[in-house]
Amino acid sequence: MTRDLDQLCIDTIRTLAMDAVQAANSGHPGTPMALAPVAYTLWQKSLRFDPEDPLWMDRDRFVLSAGHASMLLYAVLHLAGVRAVGAGNGTPGDLAVSLDEIRRFRQLDSKCPGHPEYRITAGVETTTGPLGQGVGNSVGMAIASRWLAARYNRPGFELFDHDVYVIASDGDLMEGLSHEAASLAGHLQLDNLCWIYDNNQITIEGSTALALSDDPAARFAGYGWHVEHVADANDTAALERALDVFQRTADRPTLIVVDSHIGYGAPHKQDTREAHGEPLGEDEVRAAKRFYGWPEDAKFLVPEGVREHFAAGIGARGARLRQEWTGRLAAYRAKYPNEADELERMRLRRLPEHWSDGVPTFPADAKGMATRESSGKVLNAVAKNVPWLIGGSADLAPSTKTLLTSDGAGDFQAGDYGGRNFHFGVREHAMGAVLNGLSLSGLRPYGASFLIFSDYGRPPIRLAALMELPVIYVYTHDSIGLGEDGPTHQPIEHLLSLRAIPGLIVLRPADANEVAECWKVILPLTDRPALLVLTRQAVPTFDRTRYAAAAGVAKGAYVLADAPGGVPEVLLIGTGSEVSLCVRAHEDLLAEGVRSRVVSMPSWELFDEQPREYRDAVLPPNVTARIAVEQAAAMGWERYLGPGGRAIGMRTFGASAPHADLQRRFGFTPDHIVAAAAELLGRTRHAAGVERRS
Numbered sequence: 001m002t003r004d005l006d007q008l009c010i011d012t013i014r015t016l017a018m019d020a021v022q023a024a025n026s027g028h029p030g031t032p033m034a035l036a037p038v039a040y041t042l043w044q045k046s047l048r049f050d051p052e053d054p055l056w057m058d059r060d061r062f063v064l065s066a067g068h069a070s071m072l073l074y075a076v077l078h079l080a081g082v083r084a085v086g087a088g089n090g091t092p093g094d095l096a097v098s099l100d101e102i103r104r105f106r107q108l109d110s111k112c113p114g115h116p117e118y119r120i121t122a123g124v125e126t127t128t129g130p131l132g133q134g135v136g137n138s139v140g141m142a143i144a145s146r147w148l149a150a151r152y153n154r155p156g157f158e159l160f161d162h163d164v165y166v167i168a169s170d171g172d173l174m175e176g177l178s179h180e181a182a183s184l185a186g187h188l189q190l191d192n193l194c195w196i197y198d199n200n201q202i203t204i205e206g207s208t209a210l211a212l213s214d215d216p217a218a219r220f221a222g223y224g225w226h227v228e229h230v231a232d233a234n235d236t237a238a239l240e241r242a243l244d245v246f247q248r249t250a251d252r253p254t255l256i257v258v259d260s261h262i263g264y265g266a267p268h269k270q271d272t273r274e275a276h277g278e279p280l281g282e283d284e285v286r287a288a289k290r291f292y293g294w295p296e297d298a299k300f301l302v303p304e305g306v307r308e309h310f311a312a313g314i315g316a317r318g319a320r321l322r323q324e325w326t327g328r329l330a331a332y333r334a335k336y337p338n339e340a341d342e343l344e345r346m347r348l349r350r351l352p353e354h355w356s357d358g359v360p361t362f363p364a365d366a367k368g369m370a371t372r373e374s375s376g377k378v379l380n381a382v383a384k385n386v387p388w389l390i391g392g393s394a395d396l397a398p399s400t401k402t403l404l405t406s407d408g409a410g411d412f413q414a415g416d417y418g419g420r421n422f423h424f425g426v427r428e429h430a431m432g433a434v435l436n437g438l439s440l441s442g443l444r445p446y447g448a449s450f451l452i453f454s455d456y457g458r459p460p461i462r463l464a465a466l467m468e469l470p471v472i473y474v475y476t477h478d479s480i481g482l483g484e485d486g487p488t489h490q491p492i493e494h495l496l497s498l499r500a501i502p503g504l505i506v507l508r509p510a511d512a513n514e515v516a517e518c519w520k521v522i523l524p525l526t527d528r529p530a531l532l533v534l535t536r537q538a539v540p541t542f543d544r545t546r547y548a549a550a551a552g553v554a555k556g557a558y559v560l561a562d563a564p565g566g567v568p569e570v571l572l573i574g575t576g577s578e579v580s581l582c583v584r585a586h587e588d589l590l591a592e593g594v595r596s597r598v599v600s601m602p603s604w605e606l607f608d609e610q611p612r613e614y615r616d617a618v619l620p621p622n623v624t625a626r627i628a629v630e631q632a633a634a635m636g637w638e639r640y641l642g643p644g645g646r647a648i649g650m651r652t653f654g655a656s657a658p659h660a661d662l663q664r665r666f667g668f669t670p671d672h673i674v675a676a677a678a679e680l681l682g683r684t685r686h687a688a689g690v691e692r693r694s
């Protein structure tokens, strides 16, 4: 009887997926049909998950990395009765996925978008679709589970011990990201991580034999994983056994290779690429239903007993586990109130009360310091106050100054899962995906590298913005100012392309005190990522008794040095290391009787969000003589310059040379700025010291 009910549940998942894709006339039916027994077995028999509280902190995570098979997840969420989550992270309400929403698969504002989207649908742990990202995120989630356990579990109070399960497709495992992520997970011995590989040997173009000859078992064994094999996705007993082996395997992650048949049960489309990305067609749907012993003309049918069976399985088990846990947490709170308070703040993304205590202010200093240097000092100050601020670098911590040096910060490694310094290795893409997984688990992660290598980590940055995760990126060596390493290491178009990501805040501070203010802007963010862009080379620390306070950073741009009487005739707008050039040009212009104003503009995004009056006060519309100075692609500055302005920026790649030579070569000198100002104001003057005009 139970066996029949299990089969009925599995076939319900299959037919819901087929019907939804058919109704939408788009989507992927074949993989949900094939993997219904896998998802069902995992949810019904193993997953520590309470459908009544999809945000329970110690729940197992289920990640559908093969996001194109989204209907698999939506069908399971519906049948398991997973609840929607209301505003404020708490009120359980309606179903996360109602049958009506499944009928509206892929339609505007449906809870069932084409690919699973975090924030839109409760029970969706992360946004997947770009192949590889889900498996990457899962490593961050598994790390978070271990980190939380190491930090917060106490004898008799096992608060954290959750596992992370992933369904990964051929494409997921082909992506380079999966190699980086699996290698890192193996190194860290994350035995709470289980990837289930759908070995259906089909991708969009046809058989995987077209492009893939890897031996997955050998590959993952090489990373230090345990590998299981299930020869038939329909063999739920074998799946249960493999999941059981995963549970009992210590010191290493597990890969379960499951051989499956895409479009299982569809007489003409099974095992073909046609089962991947298009509806089966009415006739084929009917034929498949016949094969399952399903009423051929029924649509969106959930037979009696199916929901009840889920409720008696995952529903009852999940409720019991969560209630036990909630009781444990209450006793823990009585005994360890500070730790419990930290967990509560983490859950609500709320900072500790005195999070900004000890943030340094920096005295004026003409020689100054590199902004990576001041950032390292500020980061270490705030990290003392925010215990769950954790992160690291892709092998560049000594250069990016991102190491936490205070006592007890420690390194996160197998054997010390409480460490706060992460060594991602030279794996920028995995670092980004892991940061997203950490953030999705409530931690406050940062990751660091050189700005040029943001290209290697860009897809997860985009997804952090899409998911509204407050991940922090620290990118140093931010321009040709890095000097001798030359054009391979000198970012040009990166600022522009990062500024183009919706929601992301890009900040390029001009001096040490702006750096401190940037961190004060970044830390309180709860629903958007921020990216700090920092210099390798020293920049002066401005005398703030002479120039405006650095707190102006919060508004994205502010008047740093003004014309007499606050009535400028020319605006010098700079970011980062170029602001000091603008200040020097400004002093020269003042001496020549030119009324110039320097605007420091660390963040376009923050400035654009200010009221019009403020923006007009900083950049008065009647002042059309405007110069922007930034050692990066000039493209985009037109928005602040208007037709009468001039961007002093980069229009080519850089070059390998000492910093001062590069500044002269590319026109980043006070003299060049002064000459440009004179020209815009209609006064002729020689551009001294400029070898090539930008």
Ligand SMILES: Cc1ncc(C[n+]2csc(CCOP(=O)(O)OP(=O)(O)O)c2C)c(N)n1
Binding pocket: 031, 066, 068, 069, 129, 130, 131, 132, 169, 170, 171, 172, 175, 200, 202, 203, 204, 262, 276
């Ligand atoms: C990074 C990335 N590249 C390309 C795609 C487009 N795409 C979607 S599914 C897929 C491959 C499908 O094969 P597989 O991963 O084996 O999934 P299956 O069809 O077997 O479920 C591709 C190339 C994507 N989603 N993400």
Ligand SMILES: [Mg+2]
Binding pocket: 169, 170, 171, 198, 199, 200, 201, 202, 203
């Ligand atoms: Mg495949």
